[in-house]
Amino acid sequence: MLDKKSFREEAHKLVDWMADFYENIEDYPVKSQAQPGDIIGQLPTIPPEKGESFTQVFKDFENIILPGMTHWQSPNFHAYFPGNSSYPSVLGEMLTATLGAQCMIWETSPAAAELEELMINWLKPLMSIPDSWTGCIQDTASTATLAALISAREQKTNWSINQSGFDTQKLRFYCSSETHSSIDKAVKVLGAGVDNLVKVAVDDHLAIIPEELERMIKEDLDSGYIPCAVVAAVGTTGTLAVDPVEAIGKICQKHDVWLHVDAAYAGTALMLPEYHYLIQGIDKADSLVFNPHKWMFTNFDCTVYFVHDAESLIKTFEILPEYLKTSTRGKVKDYRDWGVPLGRRFRALKLWFVIRDFGIEGIQTRLREHIGYAEWFAEQVESSKDFEIVITPILNVVCFRFNPGLQEESKLDELNASLVAGINASGDAYLTHTKIKGKYALRMVIGQTYVQKKHVEKAWSLIKNLA
Known part of the structure; x- marks a missing residue:
């Protein structure tokens, strides 16, 4: 040992x-050139009764695990x-692992909460995100998108579903046929049912056709459905297609529909002023997600989630048992109220290291x-x-x-x-x-x-x- x-x-x-x-x-x-079963077939079927030397453990890592990576x-x-x-991200991750902090609220690690807030503030002007927005760091875009769509659900229903559960609500969600599968999963998880995820037709560039989106929203309204949220992709997974945020935003404002922008990969390009046009109209949106852990040189997992109305986000997710009550509540950002997980890693540290090093x-x-x-x-x-x-x-x-x-x-x-x-x-x-x-x-x-x-x-x- x-x-x-x-x-x-x-x-x-x-x-x-x-x-x-x-x-x-x-x-x-x-x-990896490994075939199915190659790795597990070389490992013992039961754990060791007594501790083994680290030398032996690492030898097995090199000889068995590494070829399977x-x-x-x-x-x-x-x-x-x-x-x-x-390199800076790896060093930041090493320190995060060493500190081993559970950064669920400000009290459990003030520096983690305040550095996370600073990273959001650093990125907003660089990426042309409205100054009035705020945000936090999630684990993945899937989690951030789920948080966005649950927030949209609660805002649309005056937070009644969180309180009483689904009754006869017929909420509808919209995205293109090119949008990431995490949207389908989020609609399933939040309880709306994937049958209520409407896939909108795309143009020759595989971007949403705004007129088709509005037509579908109007049809749903006429049929007694409740349009709830639209997910616009800025960089689809297959081809990096970019949905027209400005036109979609106008439609969403007109019909009181939450607009979430999924820029998980291509969002890093917003660090370049010449690509700010990709999110023209972002002031008409409600949230945006991008992953520094994809193209911004930061170890997985690190997802930045920007949101226009933090109060709606917090109202959706906050739960306050006695053991989490603190004297600083209301004076600081307790990020465990900003999404699904209670437990949170110190993800801001590696992002800070990367930005300062590069x-x-x-x-x-x-x-x-x-x-x-x-x-x-x-x-x-x-x-x-x-x-x-x-x-x-x-x-x-x-x-x-x-x-x-x-x-x-x-x-x-x-x-x-x-x-x-x-x-x-x-x-x-x-x-x-x-x-x-x-x-x-x-x-x-x-x-x-x-x-x-x-x-x-x-x-x-x-x-x-x-x-």
Whole structure:
């Protein structure tokens, strides 16, 4: 069992290993090559009766666990959206783990609450979020979106559902067919039923058609439903499609409907003034979420949730048992009232470390580099006779496919599925796919913290050779 002396010794070894890991990360296959059952088959079926040496535990980590890990921090990771880290973020996370604080209210760690408040205040002007808004740090966008939609539910029903439960309320929620699956899950969890999630038609850019949204709201009103909330995506998961926030906001204001903006990934681009247009009309919205743990170089989990009316949020979630009553209540922000969980990690610390280490200029430079690499990649695809862009790229995501002249769409789908499987099996890069208007497309996401142009060139060379 580790004691103070051995903890110090092993911790120093671990830090050296961590530094070596980042230095040599490209030596590992990006996507784990493990097969189902490989890992659990190498581990004992029952826990040890007596404690084992840390040396043995770490040996098993290296020999069994590590080969089963996909390396999200590899600069050759171009799949999904990144789940980024960075050196300052790792150090902040180490200190968070060391402090081991449960930061549910101001009293349990004043610095955690006040640093969280400061991070919200730092980000608002940088991202063109209205100064009158406030916010907090949640674990994931799924949780923040759930908080937004529950708040919308309670505000629309004068907080009656929290008190008395669902009766015959026929609440309706709206989003596009391209919106993240967390919206479907949130509507299920909050009790409205997924049948009451209305999927609105999209245009050629896969963005919500405002006229269709208003038509559906009016139809629901005529049918006795109660329009409750709209989720507008600023950067859908498949293609980074951007819904028109301004036009949707006007419709929501007209019909007294909560507007939640899901900018989980693309929201980081709001750190660049030239992309503030993405949320034009945000003053007509009620809430917005973005994930620094995706593209802003901060360890998972760290989700920033901005809200126009903090009182509605608090009224929705506050519960005050005797053991949580404090003399500072009302004078400070007790963030356990700002969402679902009571327990809260000190997530603001790593975000603070990242912003101070990179500086705003450093973050902006890195983001612009990623966008520039994506533009270069798109140019290579467009200039190749055997590849094609499937939808106009935005930011640092390029959706494309291999098309050597086949006419049959099903054959093209099979060909591209085989191509992405080959890329991932090589261990040299990791890409994922989506379907765009029925077409199977590969997604090239260029957003890992330390990615360089040489890594993008390497991926393009690999894709061409395998194709």
